[in-house]
Amino acid sequence: MSLRIYAIAYLVFLYAPIVLLPIFAFNDGTIISFPLSGFTTEWFSQLWVTKALHNAVQNSLFIAAITAVMSTVLGICAARAGAMYNFPLKRGILGLVMLPLVLPEIIVAVSLLVVVVQFLDLGLSNWTVIAAHVLICTPFSIAILNGAFQNLDPSMEEAAMDLGESRWSAFRLVTLPLVMPGIISSMLIAFTISLDEFIIAFFLTGANPTMPVYIWGLLRFPGSLPIVMALGTLLVGLSIILLTIAEILRRRGMARAGVKDKGGFL
Amino acid sequence: MVSPPLGYALMLLAVPLSAIILFSFWTQNFMDVDTTFTLNNYREIITEPIYFALLKRSLFVSGTVTCVTVLLAFPVAYFVSFHVPAHRKSLWLFLITIPFWTSYLIRVFLWKVILGYNGVVNTGLINLGIIDEPLTFILYNINAVIITLAHAFAPFAILPIFVALEKIDRSLLEASQDLGESKVSTFFRVTLPLSMPGLVAAVLIVFIPTIGDYVTPELMGGAGGKLIANMIQTQFLALNNAPLGAALAIVAMICVTAVSLLFVFLNRRYLRGRS
Numbered sequence: 001m002s003l004r005i006y007a008i009a010y011l012v013f014l015y016a017p018i019v020l021l022p023i024f025a026f027n028d029g030t031i032i033s034f035p036l037s038g039f040t041t042e043w044f045s046q047l048w049v050t051k052a053l054h055n056a057v058q059n060s061l062f063i064a065a066i067t068a069v070m071s072t073v074l075g076i077c078a079a080r081a082g083a084m085y086n087f088p089l090k091r092g093i094l095g096l097v098m099l100p101l102v103l104p105e106i107i108v109a110v111s112l113l114v115v116v117v118q119f120l121d122l123g124l125s126n127w128t129v130i131a132a133h134v135l136i137c138t139p140f141s142i143a144i145l146n147g148a149f150q151n152l153d154p155s156m157e158e159a160a161m162d163l164g165e166s167r168w169s170a171f172r173l174v175t176l177p178l179v180m181p182g183i184i185s186s187m188l189i190a191f192t193i194s195l196d197e198f199i200i201a202f203f204l205t206g207a208n209p210t211m212p213v214y215i216w217g218l219l220r221f222p223g224s225l226p227i228v229m230a231l232g233t234l235l236v237g238l239s240i241i242l243l244t245i246a247e248i249l250r251r252r253g254m255a256r257a258g259v260k261d262k263g264g265f266l
Numbered sequence: 267m268v269s270p271p272l273g274y275a276l277m278l279l280a281v282p283l284s285a286i287i288l289f290s291f292w293t294q295n296f297m298d299v300d301t302t303f304t305l306n307n308y309r310e311i312i313t314e315p316i317y318f319a320l321l322k323r324s325l326f327v328s329g330t331v332t333c334v335t336v337l338l339a340f341p342v343a344y345f346v347s348f349h350v351p352a353h354r355k356s357l358w359l360f361l362i363t364i365p366f367w368t369s370y371l372i373r374v375f376l377w378k379v380i381l382g383y384n385g386v387v388n389t390g391l392i393n394l395g396i397i398d399e400p401l402t403f404i405l406y407n408i409n410a411v412i413i414t415l416a417h418a419f420a421p422f423a424i425l426p427i428f429v430a431l432e433k434i435d436r437s438l439l440e441a442s443q444d445l446g447e448s449k450v451s452t453f454f455r456v457t458l459p460l461s462m463p464g465l466v467a468a469v470l471i472v473f474i475p476t477i478g479d480y481v482t483p484e485l486m487g488g489a490g491g492k493l494i495a496n497m498i499q500t501q502f503l504a505l506n507n508a509p510l511g512a513a514l515a516i517v518a519m520i521c522v523t524a525v526s527l528l529f530v531f532l533n534r535r536y537l538r539g540r541s
Contacts, residue, residue: 203502
Protein backbone atom coordinates (compact mmCIF):
# COMPACT_ATOMS: atom_id res chain seq x y z
CA MET A 1 0.00 0.00 0.00
CA SER A 2 2.75 2.44 0.96
CA LEU A 3 4.48 1.45 -2.28
CA ARG A 4 1.40 2.53 -4.22
CA ILE A 5 1.39 5.90 -2.46
CA TYR A 6 5.08 6.30 -3.25
CA ALA A 7 4.53 5.41 -6.93
CA ILE A 8 1.72 7.95 -7.19
CA ALA A 9 3.86 10.61 -5.47
CA TYR A 10 6.57 9.79 -8.00
CA LEU A 11 4.13 10.32 -10.88
CA VAL A 12 3.23 13.70 -9.37
CA PHE A 13 6.95 14.56 -9.33
CA LEU A 14 7.24 13.50 -12.99
CA TYR A 15 4.25 15.53 -14.08
CA ALA A 16 4.83 18.62 -11.90
CA PRO A 17 6.49 20.78 -14.59
CA ILE A 18 4.05 19.76 -17.32
CA VAL A 19 1.02 20.59 -15.21
CA LEU A 20 2.36 24.12 -14.68
CA LEU A 21 2.62 24.78 -18.43
CA PRO A 22 -1.06 25.41 -19.25
CA ILE A 23 -1.50 27.30 -15.95
CA PHE A 24 1.04 29.92 -16.97
CA ALA A 25 0.09 29.81 -20.64
CA PHE A 26 -3.37 31.14 -19.76
CA ASN A 27 -2.14 33.43 -16.98
CA ASP A 28 -2.61 37.14 -17.59
CA GLY A 29 0.78 38.27 -16.32
CA THR A 30 4.23 38.63 -17.84
CA ILE A 31 6.09 37.12 -14.89
CA ILE A 32 6.13 33.36 -14.61
CA SER A 33 5.45 32.97 -10.89
CA PHE A 34 2.63 32.77 -8.38
CA PRO A 35 0.19 34.26 -7.51
CA LEU A 36 -1.71 34.10 -10.81
CA SER A 37 -3.38 37.28 -12.00
CA GLY A 38 -6.13 36.37 -14.45
CA PHE A 39 -7.20 34.43 -17.53
CA THR A 40 -6.07 35.33 -21.05
CA THR A 41 -5.58 33.73 -24.45
CA GLU A 42 -3.36 36.62 -25.51
CA TRP A 43 -0.17 34.48 -25.56
CA PHE A 44 -1.69 31.95 -27.93
CA SER A 45 -2.79 34.63 -30.36
CA GLN A 46 0.71 36.10 -30.28
CA LEU A 47 2.01 32.73 -31.47
CA TRP A 48 0.06 33.21 -34.69
CA VAL A 49 1.73 36.48 -35.56
CA THR A 50 5.35 35.64 -34.71
CA LYS A 51 6.97 35.16 -38.10
CA ALA A 52 10.35 33.90 -36.84
CA LEU A 53 8.59 31.19 -34.87
CA HIS A 54 6.75 29.94 -37.95
CA ASN A 55 10.02 29.58 -39.83
CA ALA A 56 11.55 27.67 -36.93
CA VAL A 57 8.52 25.37 -36.70
CA GLN A 58 8.63 24.71 -40.45
CA ASN A 59 12.32 23.85 -40.22
CA SER A 60 11.76 21.51 -37.32
CA LEU A 61 8.84 19.77 -39.02
CA PHE A 62 10.93 19.25 -42.17
CA ILE A 63 13.85 17.87 -40.15
CA ALA A 64 11.62 15.67 -38.01
CA ALA A 65 9.73 14.23 -40.99
CA ILE A 66 12.88 13.25 -42.90
CA THR A 67 14.51 11.94 -39.72
CA ALA A 68 11.45 9.81 -39.00
CA VAL A 69 11.52 8.17 -42.44
CA MET A 70 15.28 7.63 -42.60
CA SER A 71 15.72 6.25 -39.09
CA THR A 72 12.76 3.93 -39.57
CA VAL A 73 14.17 2.57 -42.84
CA LEU A 74 17.53 1.96 -41.15
CA GLY A 75 15.67 0.51 -38.15
CA ILE A 76 13.80 -1.94 -40.39
CA CYS A 77 17.08 -3.14 -41.92
CA ALA A 78 18.71 -3.63 -38.54
CA ALA A 79 15.71 -5.18 -36.79
CA ARG A 80 15.10 -7.56 -39.69
CA ALA A 81 18.74 -8.57 -39.89
CA GLY A 82 18.89 -8.99 -36.13
CA ALA A 83 15.75 -11.11 -35.97
CA MET A 84 16.14 -13.30 -39.05
CA TYR A 85 19.78 -13.76 -39.93
CA ASN A 86 22.98 -14.75 -38.27
CA PHE A 87 26.13 -13.12 -39.51
CA PRO A 88 29.67 -12.66 -38.24
CA LEU A 89 30.18 -9.98 -35.58
CA LYS A 90 26.41 -9.68 -35.16
CA ARG A 91 26.58 -8.46 -31.57
CA GLY A 92 29.37 -6.00 -32.25
CA ILE A 93 27.66 -4.51 -35.29
CA LEU A 94 24.28 -4.14 -33.59
CA GLY A 95 26.10 -2.73 -30.55
CA LEU A 96 27.72 -0.03 -32.66
CA VAL A 97 24.38 0.89 -34.23
CA MET A 98 22.76 1.10 -30.76
CA LEU A 99 25.69 3.05 -29.24
CA PRO A 100 24.19 6.57 -29.69
CA LEU A 101 21.57 5.55 -27.10
CA VAL A 102 24.15 5.83 -24.32
CA LEU A 103 26.63 8.23 -25.90
CA PRO A 104 26.44 11.76 -24.43
CA GLU A 105 24.71 13.89 -27.05
CA ILE A 106 27.36 16.57 -26.87
CA ILE A 107 29.94 14.05 -28.12
CA VAL A 108 27.78 13.25 -31.16
CA ALA A 109 27.28 16.98 -31.73
CA VAL A 110 30.91 18.12 -31.53
CA SER A 111 32.31 15.19 -33.51
CA LEU A 112 29.90 15.82 -36.40
CA LEU A 113 30.57 19.54 -36.16
CA VAL A 114 34.31 18.95 -36.49
CA VAL A 115 33.86 16.66 -39.50
CA VAL A 116 31.46 18.96 -41.32
CA VAL A 117 33.17 22.27 -40.66
CA GLN A 118 36.86 21.43 -40.27
CA PHE A 119 37.38 18.35 -42.45
CA LEU A 120 34.77 18.62 -45.20
CA ASP A 121 34.61 22.42 -45.09
CA LEU A 122 30.85 22.40 -45.66
CA GLY A 123 28.33 24.81 -44.21
CA LEU A 124 25.78 23.88 -41.57
CA SER A 125 22.21 23.42 -42.70
CA ASN A 126 19.07 21.47 -41.92
CA TRP A 127 20.78 18.44 -43.43
CA THR A 128 23.56 18.40 -40.83
CA VAL A 129 20.89 18.35 -38.13
CA ILE A 130 19.06 15.57 -39.96
CA ALA A 131 22.24 13.49 -40.23
CA ALA A 132 22.75 13.66 -36.47
CA HIS A 133 19.09 13.12 -35.60
CA VAL A 134 18.90 10.00 -37.74
CA LEU A 135 21.92 8.70 -35.83
CA ILE A 136 20.30 9.15 -32.41
CA CYS A 137 16.78 8.11 -33.48
CA THR A 138 17.78 4.85 -35.19
CA PRO A 139 18.38 2.98 -31.88
CA PHE A 140 14.88 3.91 -30.71
CA SER A 141 13.43 2.75 -34.04
CA ILE A 142 15.31 -0.53 -33.74
CA ALA A 143 14.06 -1.06 -30.19
CA ILE A 144 10.46 -0.59 -31.30
CA LEU A 145 10.78 -2.58 -34.52
CA ASN A 146 12.53 -5.47 -32.74
CA GLY A 147 9.23 -6.07 -30.98
CA ALA A 148 7.45 -6.34 -34.33
CA PHE A 149 10.09 -8.49 -36.06
CA GLN A 150 10.95 -10.80 -33.16
CA ASN A 151 8.42 -13.55 -33.55
CA LEU A 152 8.02 -13.24 -37.27
CA ASP A 153 8.50 -16.68 -38.79
CA PRO A 154 11.11 -16.52 -41.62
CA SER A 155 9.45 -19.52 -43.23
CA MET A 156 6.45 -17.38 -44.19
CA GLU A 157 8.59 -15.29 -46.52
CA GLU A 158 10.30 -18.44 -47.80
CA ALA A 159 6.91 -19.93 -48.53
CA ALA A 160 5.97 -16.86 -50.56
CA MET A 161 9.21 -17.13 -52.52
CA ASP A 162 8.63 -20.84 -53.12
CA LEU A 163 5.24 -19.89 -54.53
CA GLY A 164 6.89 -17.65 -57.09
CA GLU A 165 7.20 -14.21 -55.49
CA SER A 166 10.49 -12.37 -55.78
CA ARG A 167 12.48 -11.59 -52.64
CA TRP A 168 11.27 -7.99 -52.58
CA SER A 169 7.62 -8.74 -53.29
CA ALA A 170 7.62 -11.50 -50.67
CA PHE A 171 8.83 -8.92 -48.15
CA ARG A 172 6.31 -6.34 -49.35
CA LEU A 173 3.30 -8.67 -49.43
CA VAL A 174 3.98 -10.84 -46.38
CA THR A 175 6.30 -9.20 -43.86
CA LEU A 176 5.50 -5.54 -44.38
CA PRO A 177 1.78 -5.72 -43.53
CA LEU A 178 2.62 -7.66 -40.37
CA VAL A 179 5.12 -5.08 -39.13
CA MET A 180 3.28 -1.99 -40.39
CA PRO A 181 2.02 -0.87 -36.95
CA GLY A 182 5.57 -1.07 -35.62
CA ILE A 183 6.84 0.99 -38.55
CA ILE A 184 4.35 3.80 -37.99
CA SER A 185 5.00 3.71 -34.26
CA SER A 186 8.74 3.99 -34.90
CA MET A 187 8.21 6.94 -37.25
CA LEU A 188 6.10 8.76 -34.68
CA ILE A 189 8.67 8.25 -31.91
CA ALA A 190 11.56 9.36 -34.13
CA PHE A 191 9.51 12.38 -35.19
CA THR A 192 8.84 13.31 -31.56
CA ILE A 193 12.49 12.92 -30.54
CA SER A 194 13.77 14.98 -33.46
CA LEU A 195 11.18 17.72 -32.95
CA ASP A 196 12.25 18.14 -29.33
CA GLU A 197 16.02 17.64 -29.62
CA PHE A 198 18.09 20.65 -28.62
CA ILE A 199 21.62 19.72 -27.52
CA ILE A 200 22.73 18.51 -30.96
CA ALA A 201 20.62 20.92 -32.99
CA PHE A 202 22.22 23.88 -31.21
CA PHE A 203 25.64 22.87 -32.54
CA LEU A 204 24.62 21.79 -36.03
CA THR A 205 21.81 24.15 -36.98
CA GLY A 206 22.48 26.45 -39.91
CA ALA A 207 21.26 29.98 -40.50
CA ASN A 208 17.66 28.91 -39.87
CA PRO A 209 17.23 27.74 -36.28
CA THR A 210 15.09 24.75 -35.36
CA MET A 211 12.21 25.25 -32.97
CA PRO A 212 14.06 24.22 -29.77
CA VAL A 213 16.97 26.49 -30.73
CA TYR A 214 14.50 29.31 -31.24
CA ILE A 215 12.90 28.59 -27.85
CA TRP A 216 16.36 28.63 -26.25
CA GLY A 217 16.82 32.14 -27.60
CA LEU A 218 13.45 33.22 -26.21
CA LEU A 219 14.24 31.89 -22.72
CA ARG A 220 16.73 34.73 -22.25
CA PHE A 221 14.09 37.42 -22.62
CA PRO A 222 11.72 37.53 -19.63
CA GLY A 223 9.14 39.34 -21.77
CA SER A 224 8.73 36.43 -24.16
CA LEU A 225 8.36 33.73 -21.51
CA PRO A 226 4.53 33.64 -21.52
CA ILE A 227 4.66 32.97 -25.27
CA VAL A 228 7.06 30.11 -24.61
CA MET A 229 4.55 28.71 -22.11
CA ALA A 230 1.77 28.87 -24.70
CA LEU A 231 3.99 27.21 -27.30
CA GLY A 232 5.00 24.56 -24.78
CA THR A 233 1.37 23.80 -24.00
CA LEU A 234 0.66 23.18 -27.68
CA LEU A 235 3.79 21.03 -28.02
CA VAL A 236 2.96 18.90 -24.99
CA GLY A 237 -0.54 18.36 -26.34
CA LEU A 238 0.83 17.39 -29.74
CA SER A 239 3.42 14.98 -28.34
CA ILE A 240 0.86 13.30 -26.10
CA ILE A 241 -1.39 12.71 -29.11
CA LEU A 242 1.50 11.37 -31.24
CA LEU A 243 2.76 9.14 -28.43
CA THR A 244 -0.69 7.76 -27.70
CA ILE A 245 -1.12 6.79 -31.36
CA ALA A 246 2.39 5.30 -31.37
CA GLU A 247 1.65 3.26 -28.25
CA ILE A 248 -1.63 1.92 -29.63
CA LEU A 249 0.05 0.93 -32.89
CA ARG A 250 3.01 -0.62 -31.09
CA ARG A 251 0.66 -2.84 -29.08
CA ARG A 252 -1.26 -3.79 -32.19
CA GLY A 253 2.02 -4.66 -33.92
CA MET A 254 3.09 -6.82 -30.99
CA ALA A 255 -0.26 -8.58 -31.09
CA ARG A 256 0.06 -9.22 -34.84
CA ALA A 257 3.55 -10.63 -34.40
CA GLY A 258 2.19 -12.81 -31.61
CA VAL A 259 4.52 -11.43 -28.95
CA LYS A 260 3.32 -10.91 -25.41
CA ASP A 261 3.51 -7.26 -24.49
CA LYS A 262 6.29 -6.70 -22.01
CA GLY A 263 5.84 -2.98 -21.62
CA GLY A 264 7.37 0.28 -22.75
CA PHE A 265 9.25 1.58 -25.72
CA LEU A 266 12.75 0.65 -24.63
CA MET B 267 20.59 -6.45 -44.74
CA VAL B 268 22.48 -4.96 -41.84
CA SER B 269 24.80 -2.99 -44.08
CA PRO B 270 22.76 0.25 -44.43
CA PRO B 271 22.51 0.92 -40.67
CA LEU B 272 26.08 -0.29 -40.21
CA GLY B 273 27.31 1.94 -42.99
CA TYR B 274 25.44 4.88 -41.52
CA ALA B 275 26.83 4.26 -38.05
CA LEU B 276 30.36 3.93 -39.43
CA MET B 277 30.09 7.07 -41.56
CA LEU B 278 28.41 9.29 -39.00
CA LEU B 279 29.62 7.82 -35.73
CA ALA B 280 32.88 5.90 -36.09
CA VAL B 281 34.46 8.30 -38.60
CA PRO B 282 33.50 11.48 -36.71
CA LEU B 283 34.70 9.97 -33.42
CA SER B 284 38.06 9.16 -35.00
CA ALA B 285 38.13 12.61 -36.57
CA ILE B 286 37.59 14.35 -33.27
CA ILE B 287 40.36 12.32 -31.64
CA LEU B 288 42.74 13.39 -34.42
CA PHE B 289 41.45 16.95 -34.20
CA SER B 290 42.18 17.15 -30.48
CA PHE B 291 45.89 16.86 -31.24
CA TRP B 292 45.77 19.97 -33.41
CA THR B 293 45.71 23.58 -32.24
CA GLN B 294 43.71 26.69 -32.99
CA ASN B 295 45.86 29.35 -34.60
CA PHE B 296 43.72 32.51 -34.49
CA MET B 297 41.45 31.98 -37.52
CA ASP B 298 42.72 28.69 -38.88
CA VAL B 299 43.72 25.33 -37.46
CA ASP B 300 47.36 24.30 -37.15
CA THR B 301 47.55 20.63 -38.11
CA THR B 302 50.89 19.77 -36.54
CA PHE B 303 50.56 16.96 -34.06
CA THR B 304 50.88 18.26 -30.50
CA LEU B 305 49.83 17.35 -26.98
CA ASN B 306 49.36 21.02 -26.05
CA ASN B 307 45.59 20.78 -25.56
CA TYR B 308 45.96 17.89 -23.17
CA ARG B 309 48.82 19.62 -21.41
CA GLU B 310 46.61 22.68 -20.91
CA ILE B 311 43.79 20.54 -19.51
CA ILE B 312 46.13 18.95 -16.98
CA THR B 313 47.88 22.15 -15.90
CA GLU B 314 44.92 24.55 -15.73
CA PRO B 315 43.06 23.82 -12.47
CA ILE B 316 39.72 25.05 -13.87
CA TYR B 317 39.35 22.03 -16.14
CA PHE B 318 40.15 19.59 -13.40
CA ALA B 319 37.67 21.31 -11.09
CA LEU B 320 34.93 21.24 -13.73
CA LEU B 321 35.60 17.60 -14.50
CA LYS B 322 35.49 16.66 -10.83
CA ARG B 323 32.26 18.58 -10.33
CA SER B 324 30.70 17.00 -13.43
CA LEU B 325 31.55 13.50 -12.30
CA PHE B 326 30.18 14.31 -8.84
CA VAL B 327 26.92 15.65 -10.32
CA SER B 328 26.53 12.71 -12.72
CA GLY B 329 27.29 10.25 -9.93
CA THR B 330 24.84 11.86 -7.51
CA VAL B 331 22.15 12.13 -10.18
CA THR B 332 22.64 8.44 -10.98
CA CYS B 333 22.35 7.39 -7.32
CA VAL B 334 19.30 9.57 -6.69
CA THR B 335 17.57 8.57 -9.92
CA VAL B 336 18.16 4.84 -9.54
CA LEU B 337 17.26 4.77 -5.84
CA LEU B 338 14.05 6.72 -6.45
CA ALA B 339 13.21 4.67 -9.53
CA PHE B 340 13.71 1.19 -8.10
CA PRO B 341 10.60 1.17 -5.85
CA VAL B 342 8.48 2.43 -8.75
CA ALA B 343 9.75 -0.29 -11.09
CA TYR B 344 9.24 -2.83 -8.28
CA PHE B 345 5.70 -1.61 -7.68
CA VAL B 346 4.75 -1.79 -11.37
CA SER B 347 6.30 -5.22 -11.81
CA PHE B 348 5.08 -6.90 -8.61
CA HIS B 349 1.93 -5.09 -7.54
CA VAL B 350 0.21 -3.77 -10.67
CA PRO B 351 -2.10 -6.30 -12.38
CA ALA B 352 -0.70 -7.52 -15.71
CA HIS B 353 -3.19 -5.73 -17.96
CA ARG B 354 -2.46 -2.35 -16.32
CA LYS B 355 1.35 -2.52 -16.59
CA SER B 356 1.54 -1.02 -20.07
CA LEU B 357 -0.60 1.90 -18.97
CA TRP B 358 1.70 2.62 -16.02
CA LEU B 359 4.80 2.48 -18.19
CA PHE B 360 3.14 4.74 -20.72
CA LEU B 361 2.31 7.27 -17.99
CA ILE B 362 5.90 7.15 -16.74
CA THR B 363 7.41 7.72 -20.19
CA ILE B 364 5.13 10.53 -21.41
CA PRO B 365 6.78 13.44 -19.54
CA PHE B 366 10.14 12.26 -20.84
CA TRP B 367 9.20 12.88 -24.47
CA THR B 368 7.84 16.37 -24.08
CA SER B 369 9.72 19.59 -24.63
CA TYR B 370 12.96 19.10 -22.75
CA LEU B 371 14.00 22.77 -22.72
CA ILE B 372 10.70 24.02 -21.37
CA ARG B 373 10.63 21.25 -18.77
CA VAL B 374 14.04 22.32 -17.47
CA PHE B 375 12.94 25.94 -17.45
CA LEU B 376 9.82 25.08 -15.47
CA TRP B 377 11.95 23.63 -12.69
CA LYS B 378 13.24 27.15 -12.26
CA VAL B 379 9.64 28.22 -11.76
CA ILE B 380 9.09 25.43 -9.25
CA LEU B 381 12.28 25.93 -7.24
CA GLY B 382 12.68 29.71 -7.63
CA TYR B 383 12.59 32.49 -5.02
CA ASN B 384 8.88 33.11 -5.72
CA GLY B 385 8.46 29.59 -6.98
CA VAL B 386 5.89 26.92 -6.31
CA VAL B 387 7.84 25.24 -3.52
CA ASN B 388 8.64 28.44 -1.66
CA THR B 389 5.19 30.08 -1.90
CA GLY B 390 3.61 26.76 -0.97
CA LEU B 391 5.78 26.29 2.11
CA ILE B 392 5.34 29.91 3.19
CA ASN B 393 1.57 29.73 2.80
CA LEU B 394 1.50 26.56 4.85
CA GLY B 395 3.48 28.37 7.54
CA ILE B 396 6.34 25.87 7.44
CA ILE B 397 9.01 28.45 6.58
CA ASP B 398 9.18 32.24 6.93
CA GLU B 399 11.87 33.04 4.41
CA PRO B 400 12.09 31.55 0.89
CA LEU B 401 14.56 28.68 0.69
CA THR B 402 17.59 29.67 -1.36
CA PHE B 403 19.57 26.44 -1.44
CA ILE B 404 17.40 24.97 -4.22
CA LEU B 405 18.07 27.35 -7.10
CA TYR B 406 21.16 28.43 -9.03
CA ASN B 407 23.42 25.80 -7.54
CA ILE B 408 24.33 22.16 -7.88
CA ASN B 409 21.27 20.97 -5.92
CA ALA B 410 18.97 22.46 -8.54
CA VAL B 411 20.98 20.82 -11.32
CA ILE B 412 20.73 17.45 -9.57
CA ILE B 413 16.97 17.69 -8.97
CA THR B 414 16.29 18.66 -12.58
CA LEU B 415 18.51 15.97 -14.08
CA ALA B 416 17.04 13.32 -11.77
CA HIS B 417 13.65 14.30 -13.14
CA ALA B 418 14.77 14.27 -16.76
CA PHE B 419 16.36 10.81 -16.60
CA ALA B 420 13.74 9.05 -14.46
CA PRO B 421 12.22 6.85 -17.20
CA PHE B 422 15.68 5.82 -18.36
CA ALA B 423 16.21 4.31 -14.91
CA ILE B 424 12.76 2.80 -14.42
CA LEU B 425 12.46 0.88 -17.69
CA PRO B 426 15.59 -1.34 -17.54
CA ILE B 427 14.95 -2.17 -13.87
CA PHE B 428 11.35 -3.02 -14.69
CA VAL B 429 12.39 -5.35 -17.53
CA ALA B 430 14.85 -7.16 -15.23
CA LEU B 431 12.24 -7.52 -12.46
CA GLU B 432 9.71 -8.90 -14.94
CA LYS B 433 12.12 -11.69 -15.87
CA ILE B 434 12.41 -12.96 -12.29
CA ASP B 435 10.70 -16.31 -11.84
CA ARG B 436 8.10 -15.67 -9.14
CA SER B 437 8.35 -19.23 -7.82
CA LEU B 438 11.91 -18.47 -6.65
CA LEU B 439 10.49 -15.94 -4.22
CA GLU B 440 7.99 -18.49 -2.90
CA ALA B 441 10.74 -21.07 -2.59
CA SER B 442 12.87 -18.65 -0.59
CA GLN B 443 10.03 -17.95 1.81
CA ASP B 444 9.16 -21.64 2.10
CA LEU B 445 12.74 -22.23 3.14
CA GLY B 446 12.34 -19.83 6.01
CA GLU B 447 13.59 -16.47 4.71
CA SER B 448 11.57 -13.42 5.72
CA LYS B 449 10.15 -11.09 3.06
CA VAL B 450 12.94 -8.61 3.64
CA SER B 451 15.74 -11.13 3.40
CA THR B 452 14.10 -12.67 0.32
CA PHE B 453 14.28 -9.26 -1.29
CA PHE B 454 17.96 -8.81 -0.48
CA ARG B 455 19.05 -12.37 -1.22
CA VAL B 456 16.88 -13.22 -4.24
CA THR B 457 15.12 -10.25 -5.85
CA LEU B 458 17.92 -7.71 -5.67
CA PRO B 459 20.72 -9.95 -7.06
CA LEU B 460 18.43 -11.17 -9.86
CA SER B 461 17.49 -7.62 -10.81
CA MET B 462 21.17 -6.61 -11.00
CA PRO B 463 21.44 -6.60 -14.83
CA GLY B 464 18.62 -4.04 -15.00
CA LEU B 465 20.17 -2.00 -12.22
CA VAL B 466 23.53 -1.92 -14.01
CA ALA B 467 21.86 -0.92 -17.29
CA ALA B 468 19.96 1.83 -15.47
CA VAL B 469 23.14 3.18 -13.86
CA LEU B 470 25.01 3.29 -17.17
CA ILE B 471 22.15 4.76 -19.19
CA VAL B 472 21.80 7.60 -16.65
CA PHE B 473 25.44 8.16 -15.73
CA ILE B 474 26.97 8.36 -19.21
CA PRO B 475 24.57 10.79 -20.95
CA THR B 476 24.26 13.18 -17.98
CA ILE B 477 27.90 14.20 -18.43
CA GLY B 478 26.99 15.68 -21.82
CA ASP B 479 24.10 17.87 -20.73
CA TYR B 480 24.78 21.61 -20.79
CA VAL B 481 21.18 22.86 -20.78
CA THR B 482 20.38 22.05 -17.17
CA PRO B 483 23.59 23.50 -15.63
CA GLU B 484 23.23 26.58 -17.84
CA LEU B 485 19.64 27.29 -16.79
CA MET B 486 19.68 25.95 -13.23
CA GLY B 487 23.27 26.00 -12.06
CA GLY B 488 23.98 29.70 -11.68
CA ALA B 489 27.59 30.81 -11.54
CA GLY B 490 28.85 27.97 -9.37
CA GLY B 491 26.95 25.17 -11.07
CA LYS B 492 28.57 25.09 -14.51
CA LEU B 493 29.83 21.72 -15.69
CA ILE B 494 32.34 20.34 -18.17
CA ALA B 495 29.74 20.23 -20.97
CA ASN B 496 29.27 24.01 -20.62
CA MET B 497 33.02 24.43 -21.05
CA ILE B 498 33.05 22.22 -24.16
CA GLN B 499 30.16 24.18 -25.61
CA THR B 500 31.88 27.50 -24.84
CA GLN B 501 35.17 26.41 -26.39
CA PHE B 502 33.40 25.39 -29.59
CA LEU B 503 30.82 28.12 -30.03
CA ALA B 504 32.03 31.19 -28.14
CA LEU B 505 35.80 31.06 -27.61
CA ASN B 506 36.51 29.61 -31.05
CA ASN B 507 38.99 27.07 -29.71
CA ALA B 508 37.49 23.92 -31.15
CA PRO B 509 40.60 21.70 -30.75
CA LEU B 510 40.70 22.36 -27.01
CA GLY B 511 36.95 21.68 -26.85
CA ALA B 512 37.53 18.40 -28.68
CA ALA B 513 40.26 17.42 -26.23
CA LEU B 514 37.96 18.28 -23.31
CA ALA B 515 35.18 16.16 -24.82
CA ILE B 516 37.57 13.23 -25.18
CA VAL B 517 38.92 13.58 -21.63
CA ALA B 518 35.34 13.73 -20.28
CA MET B 519 34.43 10.65 -22.30
CA ILE B 520 37.47 8.73 -21.03
CA CYS B 521 36.65 9.60 -17.40
CA VAL B 522 33.03 8.51 -17.77
CA THR B 523 34.01 5.28 -19.50
CA ALA B 524 36.62 4.53 -16.83
CA VAL B 525 34.12 5.06 -14.00
CA SER B 526 31.51 2.95 -15.82
CA LEU B 527 33.93 0.09 -16.42
CA LEU B 528 35.03 0.20 -12.79
CA PHE B 529 31.40 0.03 -11.71
CA VAL B 530 30.63 -2.94 -13.98
CA PHE B 531 33.79 -4.70 -12.74
CA LEU B 532 32.93 -4.17 -9.07
CA ASN B 533 29.39 -5.34 -9.72
CA ARG B 534 30.62 -8.56 -11.36
CA ARG B 535 32.85 -9.23 -8.38
CA TYR B 536 29.95 -8.65 -6.02
CA LEU B 537 27.72 -11.07 -7.92
CA ARG B 538 30.47 -13.67 -8.17
CA GLY B 539 31.19 -13.32 -4.47
CA ARG B 540 27.60 -14.29 -3.73
CA SER B 541 27.39 -17.42 -5.82
